Amino acid sequence: MNINFLLSIFAPKDKKFLPLLEETSDIMVKAASMLDELFTLDNRQKAVDCCKRIKAEESRGDKVTGLIHKALYENFITPFDREDIDALADEMDDCIDAINRAAQKVLLYSPRRHADCSVAMIAIIKQGIEQVHGAIKGLRELKKSDPKLRQYYREIKRLEEEGDVLYEKAIMALFREETDTIELIKQKEIIQELEKTVNRVNKIGKILKTIFIKYA
């Protein structure tokens, strides 16, 4: 039985942390959707603009994460364990950073083409982030034991496994088919950034699982 939990019984409905966490998951949704867009653009200027918008989301993510840290410092009472709020905020921030890095590499390297699997991996990232988004909203009702909550992190885990298979396919196809070494290096690094992003989403899933197990 944790002291934060005891305190939270007396807590009024949280009006600080949940809105900030929701804002962060909102940024994740937007950034993932822009990353998806980026992979469809074949116009350099549009790609530059798209990356700028992703970068702007990343800066906004930094700010909101800063506000969460500040709020953690200023408030004794939190809607759930402070370490979990802290871990959740940091992992979501890292996930947005990973999306930004993937986008940056697409722009920097401008590979001749994108592997089909890359596009499929972004679909996985988007779906995973949708689950995170739903789960974060679900934190408002944390006290009621709700089987839906469990669905979120199970689906995230399933998506990560699907992403793993896609990553393997993408890398093996690349080494089998791409004869231009420079092009291979470029595409390989982009695929690897996407795989890191999938892993980041899964890490958020693990923290959500911890929170749900504790409270739901």
Added chain:
Amino acid sequence: MNINFLLSIFAPKDKKFLPLLEETSDIMVKAASMLDELFTLDNRQKAVDCCKRIKAEESRGDKVTGLIHKALYENFITPFDREDIDALADEMDDCIDAINRAAQKVLLYSPRRHADCSVAMIAIIKQGIEQVHGAIKGLRELKKSDPKLRQYYREIKRLEEEGDVLYEKAIMALFREETDTIELIKQKEIIQELEKTVNRVNKIGKILKTIFIKYA
């Protein structure tokens, strides 16, 4: 003087955390041994099977780490500082992840050959993990000041330095001798994953040192 420590004086012999930490170090030993095996296999199907077994250990590691986090939440009293249990569990989990990633790259890339130094680096990883295993068992007797405990992290540190030298040799030989660029990329990334694994073991050693300095 930390409050966890004061509480631990009254703690009954721990039956939760130490068995879970031991189970994690057990998984490390098994995964490292399978990684070693993987480097000797020249049959594709056997390599696939071996990687599946490593992946299964990694999933098991995830579960045990989850149980440790849950136990940390549910128990006020811990056999030693909660932050150290947390850090130890996370680092061991990361080390198992690193072994899994190295194995995955061997399978994905199927390089034509393995550098001699790679095999030597795995021997270093195995020895380092044996030390971790011994040290984790040693945590049961933490209160007695025991010079053996110090031996564990000193040996881990020594092994990491040896691993560094091997890594340098491996990379320099690769750039000197490998004329096929694609093959060079493959082997380089595998060697780099092994080096990261060595570093992970060393990070565990640092946490063990902190714990020993505090309590032994």
Added chain:
Amino acid sequence: MNINFLLSIFAPKDKKFLPLLEETSDIMVKAASMLDELFTLDNRQKAVDCCKRIKAEESRGDKVTGLIHKALYENFITPFDREDIDALADEMDDCIDAINRAAQKVLLYSPRRHADCSVAMIAIIKQGIEQVHGAIKGLRELKKSDPKLRQYYREIKRLEEEGDVLYEKAIMALFREETDTIELIKQKEIIQELEKTVNRVNKIGKILKTIFIKYA
């Protein structure tokens, strides 16, 4: 209002944490200056010596970080929030590690030449670390609200953005101009390590910002 803060009101002038943090930022300054030197050396033996000196600073950094963790354990009263001291020490240690890794890669790969942008990125790293150094000293006067403190992390943020632009230029020039693939791989990885170092400095800036917002 955090309990550490309440306790710190009664704290005598800190004689433990601030000197150790200052020692760490001192190591950062030295390591960055040696990294700068390394990029000017064209003699192999001198480069080997320079890397050894950087490695020695890295080991010294490890030790001081260990002392900070030990001091955190032994003292209830800290000059500011314990989590922030912990995060600051760890990030500074990671930054020194990043410098060491960049230096190691220069030695291991011995690229034929260094991109102009690499040298400019090291200048950015050095300037960023100077700001960290100033800010850490500024922690002594944390209670007085001082606009100078804000300058430190704003300048670190500005330098990171400048570093980003340089990184992009360096990578794009490399892919445009370098026709030798092996050489491209070598220079790319060195530039990427420098970029990681710039990011590490910026992470320290974020922690400093958190501290300043809390107390200044």
